[in-house]
Amino acid sequence: MNSKTAKESFIVMTELVLPNDTNVFGNLMGGRLMYWMDIASALAAGKHCNSPVVTASVDNISFESSIKLGNVVHIEAKVTRAFNSSMEVHMKVWGEDTVQQYRYKSNEAYYTFVALDPNRRPKPVPQLIPETEEEQKLFEGALRRRQLRLILGGKMKPHDAAELKALFAGE
Numbered sequence: 001m002n003s004k005t006a007k008e009s010f011i012v013m014t015e016l017v018l019p020n021d022t023n024v025f026g027n028l029m030g031g032r033l034m035y036w037m038d039i040a041s042a043l044a045a046g047k048h049c050n051s052p053v054v055t056a057s058v059d060n061i062s063f064e065s066s067i068k069l070g071n072v073v074h075i076e077a078k079v080t081r082a083f084n085s086s087m088e089v090h091m092k093v094w095g096e097d098t099v100q101q102y103r104y105k106s107n108e109a110y111y112t113f114v115a116l117d118p119n120r121r122p123k124p125v126p127q128l129i130p131e132t133e134e135e136q137k138l139f140e141g142a143l144r145r146r147q148l149r150l151i152l153g154g155k156m157k158p159h160d161a162a163e164l165k166a167l168f169a170g171e
């Protein structure tokens with residue numbers, strides 16, 4: 001199977017925050033943003049593997065700054081690393097005030113997707129080649145993040161997470 005570069009999976013999704021998307025303070029609801037992030041990251045993962053994908057897990061999301069009613073949301077999504085059937089996608093979320101003409105960072109997150117075959121069973125995906133310095137850093141960290149989320153999901157024993165243990169042991 002051919003490998004693919006990280007930039008081949010890159011997508012940007014743009015949305016406008018309308019009244020029905022907001023809470024009582026006039027800010028974008030976290031749940032609505034997470035829904036848009038799910039679609040954006042699924043598109044990036046699907047672009048990488050050219051297959052249908054399902055969300056396997058969502059890492060913690062910290063909302064750094066709220067996005068106001070009438071502002072524009074930009075979600076940038078890119079695959080950081082592919083494993084066997086799963087892919088980690090990194091997202092950066094920006095708000096934009098188009099009247100005052102400034103952009104601000106809202107949050108960052110990692111979502112994990114699994115590619116499915118026609119029988120809806122996990123299927124192998126192309127390996128990912130990082131090119132830029134940032135892509136290389138994300139690629140290296142992806143293995144530790146995978147181990148942490150598999151431990152939390154009860155799919156891996158802490159004892160088997162060699163790279164994660166090495167981080168805490170300072171090795």
Ligand SMILES: CCCCCCCCCCCCCCCC(=O)SCCNC(=O)CCNC(=O)[C@H](O)C(C)(C)COP(=O)(O)OP(=O)(O)OC[C@H]1O[C@@H](n2cnc3c(N)ncnc32)[C@H](O)[C@@H]1OP(=O)(O)O
Pocket residue numbers: 038039042043046047050051052053054055056057083084085086087112114122149150153155
């Ligand atoms: C045709 C071209 C189209 C192209 C363009 C496509 C565009 C597409 C746009 C779609 C836009 C809408 C996208 C919404 C997507 C949903 O919202 S889908 C709905 C929510 N998600 C679900 O319902 C998934 C439910 N869970 C499952 O189906 C199964 O548990 C899974 C995730 C497939 C895993 O299956 P399993 O039988 O446990 O398989 P297993 O062999 O143990 O593990 C398979 C892989 O899953 C990983 N995994 C398992 N659990 C976890 C976990 N907790 N955390 C992380 N990874 C895990 C494993 O590590 C393994 O990875 P690899 O080592 O193979 O890399």
